[in-house]
Amino acid sequence: NAGVTQTPKFRILKIGQxxxxxxxxxxxxxxxxxxxxxxxxxxxLIYYSVGAGITxxxxxxxxxxxxxxxxxxxxxxxxLAAPSQTSVYFCxxxxxxGGAADTQYFGPGTRLTVL
Amino acid sequence: xxxxxLHLPTLSVQEGDNSIINCAYSNSAxxxxxxxxxxxxxxxxxxxxxxxxxxxxxxxxVTVLLNKTVKHLSLQIAATQPGDSAVYFCAENIFRYKLSFxxxxxVTVRA
Numbered sequence: 416n417a418g419v420t421q422t423p424k425f426r427i428l429k430i431g432q433x434x435x436x437x438x439x440x441x442x443x444x445x446x447x448x449x450x451x452x453x454x455x456x457x458x459x460l461i462y463y464s465v466g467a468g469i470t471x472x473x474x475x476x477x478x479x480x481x482x483x484x485x486x487x488x489x490x491x492x493x494x495l496a497a498p499s500q501t502s503v504y505f506c507x508x509x510x511x512x513g514g515a516a517d518t519q520y521f522g523p524g525t526r527l528t529v530l
Numbered sequence: 531x532x533x534x535x536l537h538l539p540t541l542s543v544q545e546g547d548n549s550i551i552n553c554a555y556s557n558s559a560x561x562x563x564x565x566x567x568x569x570x571x572x573x574x575x576x577x578x579x580x581x582x583x584x585x586x587x588x589x590x591x592v593t594v595l596l597n598k599t600v601k602h603l604s605l606q607i608a609a610t611q612p613g614d615s616a617v618y619f620c621a622e623n624i625f626r627y628k629l630s631f632x633x634x635x636x637v638t639v640r641a
Contacts, residue, residue, distance in 0.1 A: 419573075455539075455634075456634075457621075457631030457632050458574070458619070458629075459631075460628060460629070463627070463628070465627070473628065505573050509627065517562075517627050518579060519576075519629060521566075521573035521574045521575070522573050523571075523572055524572070524573050
């Protein structure tokens, strides 16, 4: 059981470039999430999904897009990279069956720098 | 702004001593709280959770205390070890399955 996996681990982008951060989970979890973590700060929710084909915005969705075509995968797309998107990105998943007490499990993160 | 925050950004602890990490929250409607541990270069790792209908929960070497009257959460680590050095985050369920995270407390264990 690999849990939540993310690729790539590191990436440097130039302003205006685009890229997709990959996230996959093998726990058959219904819910998946994308967070960003800026230096010295907690995690901010970008987007989340409660199942295949269903996504919704979190606290900081501007500049990002997501899709959820399968239960396992939840890619995050940056269309026009900006320096403000320099951050560490974490993907997480949860079963969705725990009601309010639904534990989220995190991947190892992708460190993105936009120059 | 953030509804969850930690009282101190850093905590230095002697190996073998007990650690207490504090967290204040502002949303009185929150019904679920989690403590995560994040080691350098890794994602947050679940430590322990507590529902709002409880005031204490114990795990292996860790205890979480919840005081709803003053909206305060704490994590106690018994016999702190070098492997406990990390950033600790508290998080609260703010709406459905959305979690709000505090800024974190960096714990350093002195040998």
